[in-house]
Amino acid sequence: DAGVIQSPRHEVTEMGQEVTLRCKPISGHDYLFWYRQTMMRGLELLIYFNNNVPIDDSGMPEDRFSAKMPNASFSTLKIQPSEPRDSAVYFCASSFSSYNSPLHFGNGTRLTVT
Amino acid sequence: GENVEQHPSTLSVQEGDSAVIKCTYSDSASNYFPWYKQELGKRPQLIIDIRSNVGEKKDQRIAVTLNKTAKHFSLHITETQPEDSAVYFCAASMGDTGGFKTIFGAGTRLFVKA
Numbered sequence: 530d531a532g533v534i535q536s537p538r539h540e541v542t543e544m545g546q547e548v549t550l551r552c553k554p555i556s557g558h559d560y561l562f563w564y565r566q567t568m569m570r571g572l573e574l575l576i577y578f579n580n581n582v583p584i585d586d587s588g589m590p591e592d593r594f595s596a597k598m599p600n601a602s603f604s605t606l607k608i609q610p611s612e613p614r615d616s617a618v619y620f621c622a623s624s625f626s627s628y629n630s631p632l633h634f635g636n637g638t639r640l641t642v643t
Numbered sequence: 644g645e646n647v648e649q650h651p652s653t654l655s656v657q658e659g660d661s662a663v664i665k666c667t668y669s670d671s672a673s674n675y676f677p678w679y680k681q682e683l684g685k686r687p688q689l690i691i692d693i694r695s696n697v698g699e700k701k702d703q704r705i706a707v708t709l710n711k712t713a714k715h716f717s718l719h720i721t722e723t724q725p726e727d728s729a730v731y732f733c734a735a736s737m738g739d740t741g742g743f744k745t746i747f748g749a750g751t752r753l754f755v756k757a
Contacts, residue, residue, distance in 0.1 A: 572747040572750075574745070629736065631677050631689040632745060634687050635686060
């Protein structure tokens with residue numbers, strides 16, 4: 530398996546623009562997680578899905594953030610409008626259906642908002 | 644919700660020495676404790692994990708201990724090598740309504756001096 534695939538690897542955009550991050554989980558994994566990593570706040574859980582259904586979005590910072598999972602092999606995280614404070618590395622991770630299964634992370638998307 | 648505290652934030656050791664990283668968690672419902680290693684510019688990757696029915700687990704130079712009564716767990720790296728230099732994250736995972744979530748500590752930056 531190719532692992533969790535994220536795109537793009539790097540995104541540079543201007544404040545106010547819409548940003549869409551993409552993720553393909555490992556085939557067979559039924560949990561998908563979006564994390565944001567910054568020096569100040571570490572790894573923050575934004576939202577997670579089980580069988581394509583959002584379970585907990587309490588970590589989504591504002592209404593400017595939204596996430597979807599239209600099918601088992603694709604998820605998006607959208608920021609509209611983007612702001613400089615959204616600059617971070619965004620990781621997608623997937624896992625098997627169990628609390629004691631490890632997360633498999635993608636390579637992340639480094640977002641820079643100027 | 645769950646809160647995971649990790650200490651120290653930075654650790655510098657001489658090659659061949661041991662390194663110990665400690666974490667505490669707040670929610671007694673947590674029952675799975677993975678550790679991830681993140682090299683510079685790369686994704687977090689699982690290095691070892693422990694489940695709540697086990698007190699200690701070892702894998703070559705890495706060991707993890709868990710004290711459920713005190714709600715703390717530790718990572719021990721023996722005979723450290725320069726390639727062990729990275730950021731290490733502890734995490735606590737628990738079942739949740741409809742799913743489960745993994746909460747990360749703030750990370751420990753380990754430097755191994757040759």
